[in-house]
Amino acid sequence: MRVVIVGGGQAAASVAATLRKPEFSGEILMLCQEDCLPYERPPLSKKYLLPSRANERKTIFPDAYWPAHEITAKLSCTVTGIDPIRKIAKSDHGSIGYDHLVLATGSSPRRLPERMKGNLADLCYLRSLEDAGQLRRRLACSNSLILIGGGYIGLELAATARTMGLDVTVVERDVRILNRVASTSLAGTVRNWHQHHGVRLLERTEVKAFTDDHGVTGVLLANGEKLTSDCIAVGIGASPNTALAFNAGLQINNGIAVDAFGQTSIPGIWAAGDCASFPYFGRRIRLESIQNAIDQGEAVAENILGSQREYVPLPTFWSDQFDHTIQIAGLIEPRMKAVIRDAPSGRSYWHYRDGLLQAVEVTDDPKSYSIGRRMLSERLSPSAEAISDGNRNLKDILKTCRKPVMA
Amino acid sequence: MVNWIEACAADEVENEDLIRFDHGSRTFAIYRSPDDEYFCTDGLCTHEEVHLSDGLVMDHIIECPMHNGQFDYRTGEARRTPACVALKTYPVKVENETVFIDLGDQP
Ligand SMILES: Cc1cc2nc3c(=O)[nH]c(=O)nc-3n(C[C@H](O)[C@H](O)[C@H](O)COP(=O)(O)OP(=O)(O)OC[C@H]3O[C@@H](n4cnc5c(N)ncnc54)[C@H](O)[C@@H]3O)c2cc1C
Numbered sequence A: 001m002r003v004v005i006v007g008g009g010q011a012a013a014s015v016a017a018t019l020r021k022p023e024f025s026g027e028i029l030m031l032c033q034e035d036c037l038p039y040e041r042p043p044l045s046k047k048y049l050l051p052s053r054a055n056e057r058k059t060i061f062p063d064a065y066w067p068a069h070e071i072t073a074k075l076s077c078t079v080t081g082i083d084p085i086r087k088i089a090k091s092d093h094g095s096i097g098y099d100h101l102v103l104a105t106g107s108s109p110r111r112l113p114e115r116m117k118g119n120l121a122d123l124c125y126l127r128s129l130e131d132a133g134q135l136r137r138r139l140a141c142s143n144s145l146i147l148i149g150g151g152y153i154g155l156e157l158a159a160t161a162r163t164m165g166l167d168v169t170v171v172e173r174d175v176r177i178l179n180r181v182a183s184t185s186l187a188g189t190v191r192n193w194h195q196h197h198g199v200r201l202l203e204r205t206e207v208k209a210f211t212d213d214h215g216v217t218g219v220l221l222a223n224g225e226k227l228t229s230d231c232i233a234v235g236i237g238a239s240p241n242t243a244l245a246f247n248a249g250l251q252i253n254n255g256i257a258v259d260a261f262g263q264t265s266i267p268g269i270w271a272a273g274d275c276a277s278f279p280y281f282g283r284r285i286r287l288e289s290i291q292n293a294i295d296q297g298e299a300v301a302e303n304i305l306g307s308q309r310e311y312v313p314l315p316t317f318w319s320d321q322f323d324h325t326i327q328i329a330g331l332i333e334p335r336m337k338a339v340i341r342d343a344p345s346g347r348s349y350w351h352y353r354d355g356l357l358q359a360v361e362v363t364d365d366p367k368s369y370s371i372g373r374r375m376l377s378e379r380l381s382p383s384a385e386a387i388s389d390g391n392r393n394l395k396d397i398l399k400t401c402r403k404p405v406m407a
Numbered sequence B: 001m002v003n004w005i006e007a008c009a010a011d012e013v014e015n016e017d018l019i020r021f022d023h024g025s026r027t028f029a030i031y032r033s034p035d036d037e038y039f040c041t042d043g044l045c046t047h048e049e050v051h052l053s054d055g056l057v058m059d060h061i062i063e064c065p066m067h068n069g070q071f072d073y074r075t076g077e078a079r080r081t082p083a084c085v086a087l088k089t090y091p092v093k094v095e096n097e098t099v100f101i102d103l104g105d106q107p
Helices: A010-019 A129-140 A152-163 A184-196 A243-247 A290-304 A366-377 A384-388 A394-402
Strands: A002-006 A027-031 A071-074 A079-083 A088-091 A094-097 A100-103 A107-109 A144-148 A167-171 A200-202 A207-213 A216-221 A226-229 A231-234 A238-240 A269-271 A276-280 A283-285 A316-321 A324-329 A337-342 A347-353 A356-363 B004-009 B017-023 B026-032 B038-042 B056-058 B061-063 B070-072 B078-080 B092-095 B098-102
Touching: A002 A010, A002 A094, A010 A027, A010 A290, A079 A243, A100 A290, A129 A231, A144 A152, A144 A226, A152 A167, A152 A184, A152 A316, A167 A226, A184 A200, A184 A316, A184 A324, A184 A347, A184 A356, A216 A231, A269 A290, A324 A366, A337 A384, A347 A366, A347 A384, A356 A366, A366 A394, A366 B056, A384 A394, B004 B017, B004 B026, B026 B098, B038 B092
Parallel strands: A002 A027, A002 A100, A027 A071, A100 A269, A144 A167, A144 A231, A167 A200
Antiparallel strands: A079 A088, A088 A094, A107 A238, A207 A216, A216 A226, A276 A283, A316 A324, A324 A356, A337 A347, A347 A356, B004 B098, B017 B026, B026 B038, B056 B061, B061 B070, B070 B078, B092 B098
């Protein structure tokens, strides 16, 4: 049996590593567009950009892992088409037959319309090691940075650049930073960190156009104000890479649509990671996180090997900004009520809906996060009173919830 | 060479839990399993330098609080990505309600 994986990111690595079990003697082939073995993207907006850090990619597995596990990684190889009838993947390195095909093509930064760019030479986007290398060189010779977009990547970049001493402005079109991905309470805490460190945050602020006056790049805002800086970076979200799947006739719905097992609308073709949308409690969601790439990749690999494992994750995410760490388990949605718990090092936000715990957001308090995550994954719901009682130990609360209720 | 170091009182570690133990410039994690056996590993996750003592022990697994990598704390084996390098483990003995770890030849 031959499994061909399209992509060489976190999800591709997870599929390959999970497939390579002692009982699987088939061929595993990973076709990666990028020119290096799978690496971690999270550092690219964080430590990697700091001049004090070695200019080194952080690999997902040591380089020796791949040959030792007989996984063939073809680098700089772009898959250009799929023939699902003859079961062939076509690439710029030739065609190859498969028994199972896994699409782990990831996502790409959403781009601003070309017309907004005006005569500006370049706007920086961040996804790959190559992008990060360019940005690193740019930041090293810049005194100021404007970020378009106050999502996680924009805010992480803002924190990193500010740590390097640059003047930093973040422009966010929405009513607030992190509007779709964090609660109002957590966003408030994050806003404080940035303001405390001297980042200028402009929320509810729209960009009208970019300008370039003799090498000085600028941003013209809808309110008429004009900002100038040495460098402009954009982080306004990402879109799933679905062109290949679409052209092969696969169903697309906010990403490559897969069923609970990770299979696409054509049997034998699977998808995992940023590019895939999957059923989740009566609706369809797509996640962009390391946890999702690893876990969905694992489920797909096991299902290729014959399991019938449904992928029903507890979504988790983290972000590092300045000396702070945010950790989130569960999905933040409207109509949730937050209970806040303070710890010596940080704070946790426990989100309830209809009296049930739905999500936990934590800043600088990994122990509370570990326990909250465990409660959510075991579908336990501690009472809001217990959680809000700072004198009660979380681990004891966890133990109490675990006790079976007597009928 | 055997080099037993006193780490903590046995009852400082709860059942199915762990604590952090710093010695000189190094940091360790001392575990107590559900069946009340004690174990010791290096204190930082091998993936990123995060203290495992903030993580959660479930059975014989320690889960890193940051990126959810998992290790079997009895053997140090990495059990779940993103962790892929094993944790170093150290012999442990309990005498007079005190936990000792053997750092061997290491300073
Ligand atoms: C700067 C940055 C910071 C981040 N920080 C965090 C964080 O702190 N925490 C967190 O949980 N997540 C974070 N993420 C998100 C996380 O990195 C992604 O969710 C994860 O990488 C998704 O993995 P993936 O394998 O689905 O996609 P990717 O990692 O994007 O990999 C897809 C790969 O497929 C290749 N490919 C695409 N099309 C083809 C083709 N036709 N042929 C061959 N190859 C192809 C691409 O070149 C790419 O290498 C961050 C992302 C970025 C960009």
